[in-house]
Every structure is written in C-alpha cells, then in structure tokens.
Amino acid sequence: MEFLLGIDIGTYSSKGALVRKTGEVVAIRTVEHSLEIARPGWAEHDAETIWWHDFLEITQALLHTSGVRAEQIAGIGLSAISPAILPVDREGRPLRKAILYGIDTRATREIAELQQIINRDLVHGQPVVRLSSQSASPKVLWIRRNEPEVWARTNLVLNGTGFLLYRLTGQATLDVYDAATFAPFVDYERCNWTPATEEHLAPIEKLPRLTWACDIAGRITAGTARLTGLAEGTPVITGTADAAAEAISAGLAHVGDLLVMYGSSTFFILRTAHFHAAPSFWSAPFLEKGTYVLTGGMSTSGSLTKWFRNHFALYEVEAERAGGENAYAALGRLAATSPLGANGIVVLPYFSGERTPLLDPHAKGVIFGLALNHTRADVYRAVLESIGFGIRHNLEQMKREGAEPRRVLAVGGGTLNPVLMQIVSDIAGIDQHIPEQQIGACYGDAFLAGVGVGLFSKVAEVARWVNTKQVVRPDASGHREYEGYYRIYRELYTATAPLMRSLGGLPRRA
Secondary structure, three states: OOEEEEEEEOOOEEEEEEEEOOOOEEEEEEEEOOOEOOOOOOOEEOHHHHHHHHHHHHHHHHHHHHOOOHHHEEEEEEEEOOOOEEEEOOOOOEOOOEEOOOOOOOOHHHHHHHHHHHHHHHOOOOOOOOOOOOOOHHHHHHHHHHOHHHHHHOOEEEOHHHHHHHHHHOOOEEEHHHHHHHOOOEEOOOOEEOOHHHHHOOOHHHOOEEEOOOOEEEEOOHHHHHHHOOOOOOEEEOOEEHHHHHHHHOOOOOOOEEEEEEOOOEEEEEEEOOOOOOOOOEEEEOOOOOOEEEEEEEOOOHHHHHHHHHHHOHHHHHHHHOOOOOHHHHHHHHHHOOOOOHHHOEEEOOEOEEOOOOOEOOOOOEEEOOOOOOOHHHHHHHHHHHHHHHHHHHHHHHHHOOOOOOEEEEEEHHHHOHHHHHHHHHHHOOOEEEEOOOOOHHHHHHHHHHHHOOOOOOHHHHHHOOOEEEEEOOOHHHHHHOHHHHHHHHHHHHHHHHHHHHHHOOOOOO
16 A cells, blocks of 8 residues: 555645655645634634535545545544534534634633632642643633533534544544643643543543554544545544644654744744743643654734735735736735835734733734835735744743754745745744645645554654755844844833733623
C-alpha cells in the first residue's frame, strides 16, 4: 500500500491530500465553508454540514481524481481546529453547533470561576495553569450551565478530529497534545483524566479516551466504507489539532524550532526540551512520548484581513469575481504603496479578544492615529503591521519566560503575501523559513498516519519530506524604524484596556 490520506478541517476551509509514502503529493482537494457568528463573541461550526460534509466531498473527490484505489491507502490521518467543543448523543449526532477555539469568548464567567478553583485547589504539585478563551474546559462548563437540556442528552464531548474519527470508526479518542486545552484536568504521565474532572467539569465517561496522536484509534467500518468510498478496515490514527499537524508539515523536528502558522488566527508551536511551564503560554506534551512544546496564539490575523477585504475592498473583490487579480494580492500591492509605519496609523488586532500573551477576552480592536489624509492603503498596511507587532510581542514574551526560539518556520495562507512576510520579519527581527510544500496540515496528517502504520519510526523523520523554499530575512534599517511604532502598539493596549472592559459592559440594542 503506497498511499496515505490526510484531511484537515480549518476555520474557513477544509483540505485533503493523497500522498505517496515518499512525500510526493498525488492529489489535493479544498472545500470552502463559512464561520457562524450568531452573537458578538461567539464562533461556531455545524458539524454535519461542514465537518462531515467536507470530509465526504474531499475523500470522494481525491479517490476519483487520483485514480488511487481505496485498498491502496495504508492509513488515514485527521486534524481540525482546536479546541472545538461538540456534544453528541448516543448515536453520535451533534446536539448543537460546535463552540470554536479562542475566537469564541462567551465563557468568560466560566473561565473566572474555574481559575479560582484551580488557584485554590488544583495547583498543588503541578504547573500553574492560566485559563483563557483558548481553554476547552470553560466551554464545556458553559454548555453544562447554559444548555441543561443539551447536557442531559450528551453522551460524549468531542472535538473536530474526534467527531470525524467517531463517525469513521465508532471510537472516541483525543490525543494528548490536544487534551492540553483541558488543563489542568489531564494527567499527562498516566495519559488519563484527573479525579478532579468529575467534580469540576464533567463525568469522565462523557469524555474521550486519551491516546497519542499517531496511535491507531480504529478502522473504517463497513457502514462508513459505503458512505465514503474508503476501504473497510483501513486504519485511522487518533490525529491531532490543525496547528500541530501544520507544524509537522513544515518540518518542526528539533528543540528550538518554532512554527508560526498564519491562518485565520496566528498560532505558535515551540519545541522545548522538557515540559516548560510559562505563565503567558500553554505547555503540553507533543505528538509522541518524551516530546514537549510551548504553544500560543493570536486571536485574529487572517480573519482580520478577511474583515478588511469584505468591508473595505469591494472594488478588488468585484474585480476578482470578474476574473481579475486575486483580491488579497491586489490589497498586498496596495499596502506596499503605504510607507513603513502606515503614515502614522497603529492598529491593535484584538477584534476577537486576544489570546497570548495578553490572555484577555475583553480586548478590543483599535485603529489609532487616523487623519483626513489617510487612505485605504495606510489602514490596510497598519492591519498587516499589527500582525507583525503581535508576533513580536509573543516572541519577546517567550524569551522573557525562558523559552527562546532558534529557527522560525512559517506556514499558512499568510506566507503567500510577500508584503506581510517582510513586515513581520522587519518588525520581529527574525528569519522566516518557508517550506517548499505549502498545502498545510493535511500534509502533516498524512505523514502522521505513516508513523501510525509503521512506515516511519518517529515524528522527527518528517525532515525527509520537507525542503525549504525561501527564507525571508529582516531589513536592519526597517527593524530600527519600527521600534517607535512597536512601543506605541504596546502602550496603546495598556492605556485603553480599562475602556475596553467598560465598553463591553454597555447595553446593546438587538
């Protein structure tokens, strides 16, 4: 069996790839979908019409276009946005739409209450945990408290990867890396839930079994074989979060390697030599025993440029629809016409709160310094620079907390924007290594499936698949010129944070 199948569910699209065991991509399929924001601070996906629909369409399309027979697929790897909390009934049917990761900030009350419990009762003998909108446990508690009729019918609480796995194999598992979003209710050493889980979160029987990402969790059942076109009995690994799979696709293999994933949000994964407890970030085992990472994430980046495109780039969007230049490429050229510093505009990119290093769900977006002479080019460049400022803030805080990156690997849609890439390198003063293969997490999923079925002995062997296409290096003079703007960026949040909280408490008309 020569082929591996990897499928990833993202915020705005899903993607799958059929890959030879040598790393050669045979076929790729992408399906676009939407993000539902029913209320301010909410972000949801419909598991049936997005996750399962996309999996079926991608799988069937890959088999059809590639000519690969289902029996030739040695293993299947899955990944998805994380956390994404989905309660299902005894038949595996979703009971509500999935509550998504840190961009969904509804559970602020539950964050505060669980944090008090953690500080009082759960911190002894384990690293300090700071909950945020990226944490899974407050989202589970939110459902339990606010939707008791849903909770009463809940048989299992799954994530995106787990939902697909359950549909395909009938097994419910969660990989140890992804389970870190439930900290401190996870016993990493024993690969199990802690006794405190029952008292403060949920009955353990409602939660999936914990395994390592590359463990074979189950096999394609006869029923799903008929639905998907896959071969009955094909092994499926537990899989992992999209960011971890993307890190593997970029070649993250050594201590000191840092992934910067430019997606709807920006996510960071830094390989560390040991479990490194850092107050502003999230510590976790990685994808196999004895490996560890420090992770973090900004709430908005690609979603912020999408917001600008949808509301302030109608000309570019219409031109694209008429068969012209891609709207984002046109906006990139527009941003390049504005000088460094965007003619004096500084943006805070906290349009969905902020994750690391602020961990502030109340943070708001700010466009500061506007004057009548400013143009769309200035505002859009300031948006791109805000992403660079946020990345620099995270990297500086990592170093301050004792975890310094040695090599930066850049992946995701943002790497297609050369203006953004140069802005980030200039602001942060970093080299960014962009891999040759840019199809993303599904490529990493395929490799992890290869580990699971024994084609590779360990995750670090992914270096055999990955080559560097480009290194974006900082301009020294540009880095110096950004210093003043970065200082304003940092001070602007400090000055406005109390007002951000006050604004969030004001009444709003429906």
